[in-house]
Amino acid sequence: MSHEYVPEIAVDREGKEHVVQGWQGDYEGGKLGFWLFMLTEVLMFGAMFMTLTYYFTLHHADFIKASSELDRTLGGVNTVVLLFSALTMGLGLLKMRSGDVKGAKLMIWLTILLAAVFLGVKAQEWTNDYHEGIFLGLDSMQAGGGKSFGEILFFGMYFTMTGLHGFHIIIGIGLMLWLLKRINSGKVSPDHHILHFNIALYWDLVHLIWVFVFPYFYMTGAGVIHG
Amino acid sequence: MANHKTVDYQAEKGIYYKVLFGLLALTALTFIQPEMFLTQYTFGMQMLIGTVKAWIILMYYMHLKGEVLIGWTVIFAVFIVVFFFSIVMIDVSNFQYADVSHITSPAQ
Amino acid sequence: MSKSYFDETHCAFGHPKSTFMQWMLTVDHKRIGIMYAVVMFTFFFVAVAAALTMRFELFAPGQQFIDAHTFNQAFTLHGVVMVFLFIIPGIPAVFGNIVMPLMIGAKDVSFPRLNWFTFWLYIVGCIVALSSLFNFNIADGSLVFNFADTGWTFYAPYSLNTDTNVVTTLVAAFILGMASILTGLNFLVTIHRLRAPGMDFFKMPLFVWGIYATAWIQLLATPVIGITLVLALLEKYFGIGIFDPAKGGDPVLFQHLFWIYSHPAVYLMILPAFGIMSEIIPAFSRREIFGYRTIALSSAAIAGVGYLVWGHHLFTSGMSDLAKTMFSFLTFFVAIPTGIKFYDWIATMYKGKIILDTPMLWALGTIITFAIGGLSGVTIAMIGADIHLQDTYYTIAHFHYAMLGGVVFLFFAGIHYWFPLVFGKMYSEAKAKFAFYTLFIGFNLLWFPMFIAGYLGMPRRYFDYLPEFHIYHQISFWGAIIFVSGLIFMFYTLIQGMRNGKPTTPNPWNATTLEWHLPSSPPPLENHTKVPYVDFRPYEYHHGQPVVKFDENMKRID
Incomplete structure (x- = not known):
């Protein structure tokens, strides 16, 4: 509803006036709503980490062995890429809030670029895995195909969780393109930037999930192995 | 607004x-x-x-600093996740049927 | 006379001319609530039909009407439809939408377009669920009934290996779960942001407290089942071995994840129902509710403790003894806030001026049936007793006394209570009372024998039984017949009232909360003429009369 909303006034018995909060243009409400949505993401990934930890407890040595086979270089590159994309996103929002719309758009494009780099690196990594016989649905990833239960579970969860994370990155790129469209049509502006704020929050959440996904899968089996 | x-x-x-x-x-x-x-x-x-x-x-x-209400909702959600974690981990680490179970080692 | 919301609406987009499209695109919370009710009760009768089929089959031992496999599909259909399509959206989707914004003096929910989207997401979920009923064979154009036969719990590993349509059912449950999350999110923001000025949390009506506690469960428990269903799908297609013991998975983990959601889900169902009870009891006792704060906080406590007790569904599943003991202990705690609520309601009625209208009859009936349902729940929270009673008719009777005799009965109470508000007309009081007595008698005849049969060892979900259980199944059957007749009669009475009932005033029950202070009945499009300033408690009565009165501009005049 785009029409300008004039807040209502409620009058108490002493005649004092109180501004009524309407649902239109409710900045704090929009922020709260988006945070609540992000909490559902936290619970969703929380449940997946729980599944993962459950089997880490049951198949401890297998998990460490499987983890040491992942490509830490590519994973590390992606970590840094995502870190910088969080910076550009944050600076973009800052520029938007300080009135520099052009700078904000540049920063969003930069974030999209970094997100694409992340996906490219990820695709390369999965291709390498595929050639080593590690991918969902391959015969070598079935029970009795040469790998232990723990290794199959580790790699299965690895593809599930990094895949879901990658899916969030794709959604994020879509959201940022939509945001650019809204900025161009003037619906998001320095005075009315809740959408930009929430998409920046979303991007930070995607980063936040990676902060745990990365060490869990890549670093558990790094360095000196203690069974 | x-x-x-x-x-x-x-x-x-x-x-x-x-x-x-x-x-x-x-x-x-x-x-x-x-x-x-x-x-x-x-x-x-x-x-x-x-x-x-x-x-x-x-x-x-994420500008959580200074957000009272949102801060508490986050704490609540994280607490619930931690609780789920700890209970399920208590359960699995006290798994009492390991000797007769096939799930910890492939039945070759 | 202003136009009611039946005449006008806001749409999500465009300005359609036809009434039908106006309803389909409406963002008005009252219209969305009504549409939820229509769809949900359609599915309710589908599930009732499935249950009645099972009762017919169980009238005598051996096979009569359907074979064992169809029987498995029938109880799965009954469970899936009742749980995911009817009772989980349930009271929040209907009365949370229609009444909650009115109660807090809001013009609509916080995100009206999201609300519209959520409704259609729910419809998509329903369609996917329906599509899992049959297998369409392109070659000869035949439809084969091939619904899942796993029970509504989808326990692994059987659900991963059966050839029936489990996948589509799981997808449907996932979509319906998302709809549930978004409903909860919308309500949480609404309650936090859009309360009328002056209304702090302890001036909210208790139904709003119930919705608030429920919304937290919808928000934070549902994602767990969502991801569980996704993992089950991945497992089925890629053989990762997450839940299948033949591949190294642990089926107990599936049960953990499943019940982490599905146990809080029963509190998600009952809390708004308790909210309806807390509205009806003071309104028909003409007395301020006893212990407002304890009822409000006990809702929050039930929601909180409800997260922590899921393991009592796993006592016979091979969970570790330590976890069993902890869960048994925690489960007892749920009974405390529930008990507090019951004593508060009874104390409210004490020395009140009790008026036995239909909503009050339903509420009083529920006090009896839910007390039986709740207390039998405490008995099976004990590990020792549960080993004997788990998966017997005793548990089934407990569940239905709590869910049907608690949630659905209070749902009916709410329908009778808010009927004049929504439609501006009144049903026939005498017929509605008759329907209540029929349903109440039928209900007890249907379910009470199951406590005995279950205690004697009748297992649930069985297609056949030993001759010694014959008598219990027969009594249940006749109870079911009476119950379903009462159900049909009740809906007939309501539809009659909707069509040609007597017009009512905006406040026919002399109730006190804000939804009864609307300018007209049915309410106009954007609810109250002006938003009132709330400096009073929700249930103030003095000598059997409401204390707070408003003029036409919602200024207090008492």
Whole structure:
């Protein structure tokens, strides 16, 4: 509803006036709503980490062995890429809030670029895995195909969780393109930037999930192995 | 609605760069730790570093600092996740049928 | 006379001319609530039909009407439809939408377009669920009934290996779960942001407290089942071995994840129902509710403790003894806030001026049936007793006394209570009372024998039984017949009232909360003429009369 909303006034018995909060243009409400949505993401990934930890407890040595086979270089590159994309996103929002719309758009494009780099690196990594016989649905990833239960579970969860994370990155790129469209049509502006704020929050959440996904899968089996 | 005073870009960008360097340093720590120190606790150390990073991101990048209501909702959600975790882990680490179970080793 | 919301609406987009499209695109919370009710009760009768089929089959031992496999599909259909399509959207989707914004003096929910989207997401979920009923064979154009036969719990590993349409059912449950999350999110923001000025949390009506506690469960428990269903799908297609013991998975983990959601889900169902009870009891006792704060906080406590007790569904599943003991202990705690509520309601009625209108009859009936349902729940929270009673008719009777005799009965109470508000007309009081007595008698005849049969060892979900259980199944059957007749009669009475009932005033019950202070009945499009300033408690009565009165501009005049 785009029409300008004039807040209502409620009058108490002493005649004092109180501004009524309407649902239109409710900045704090929009922020709260988006945070609540992000909490559902936290619970969703929380449940997946729980599944993962459950089997880490049951198949401890297998998990460490499987983890040491992942490509830490590519994973590390992606970590840094995502870190910088969080910076550009944050600076973009800052520029938007300080009135520099052009700078904000540049920063969003930069974030999209970094997100694409992340996906490219990820695709390369999965291709390498595929050639080593590690991918969902391959015969070598079935029970009795040469790998232990723990290794199959580790790699299965690895593809599930990094895949879901990658899916969030794709959604994020879509959201940022939509945001650019809204900025161009003037619906998001320095005075009315809740959408930009929430998409920046979303991007930070995607980063936040990676902060745990990365060490869990890549670093558990790094360095000196203690069974 | 027209919200908030506008912010001064030059004054506030400093904190973003500081946080970036902090996170980069912690990422470097992530890579150094398994080779250098406390190597028998790699998993725990990695999760600890992750938690510190997450906290910094939440507080500064996600502007959680100063949000009372949203802060409490986040604490509530994290508490529930932690509770689910601890109960299920208590259950699985007291698994009493390991001797007759096939799920811990393939039935060759 | 202003136009009611039946005449005008806001749409999500465009300005359609036809009434039908106006309803389909409406963002008005009252219209959306009504549409939810229509769809949900359609599915309710589908599930009732499935249950009645099973009762017919169980009238005598051996096979009569359907074979064992169809029987498995029938109880799965009954469970899936009742749980995911009817009772989980349930009271929040209907009365949370229609009444909650009115109660807090809001013009609509916080995100009206999201509300519209959520409704259609729910419809998509329903369609996917329906599509799992049959297998369409392109070659000869035949439809084969091939619904899942796993029970509504989808326990692994059987659900991963059966050839029936489990996948589509799981997808449907996932979509319906998302709809549930978005409903909860919308309500949480609404309650936090859009309360009328002056209304702090302890001036909210208790139904709003119930919705608030429920919304937290919808928000934070539902994602767990969502991801569980996704993992089950991945497992089925890629053989990762997450839940299948033949591949290294642990089926107990599936049960953990499943019940982490599905146990809080029963509190998600009952809390708004308790909210309806807390509205009806003071309104028909003409007395301020006893212990407002304890009722409000006990809702929050039930929601909180409800997260922590899921393991009592796993006592016979091979969970570790330590976890069993903890869960048994925690489960007892749920009974405390529930008990507090019951004593508060009874204390409210004490020395009140009780008026036995239909909504009050339903509420009083529920006090009896839910007390039986709740207390039998405490008995099976004990590990020792549960080993004997788990998966017997005793548990089934407990569940239905709590869910049907608690949630659905209070749902009916709410329908009778808010009927004049929504439609501006009144049903026939005498017929509605008759329907209540029929349903109440039928209900007890249907379910009470199951306590005995279950205690004697009749297992649930069985197609056949030993001759010694014959008598219990027969009594249940006749109870079911009476119950379903009462159900049909009740809906007939309501539809009659909707069509040609007597017009009512905006406040026919002399109730006190804000939804009864609307300018007209049915309410106009954007609810109250002006938003009132709330400096009073929700249930103030003095000598059997409401204390707070408003003029036409919602200024207090008492």
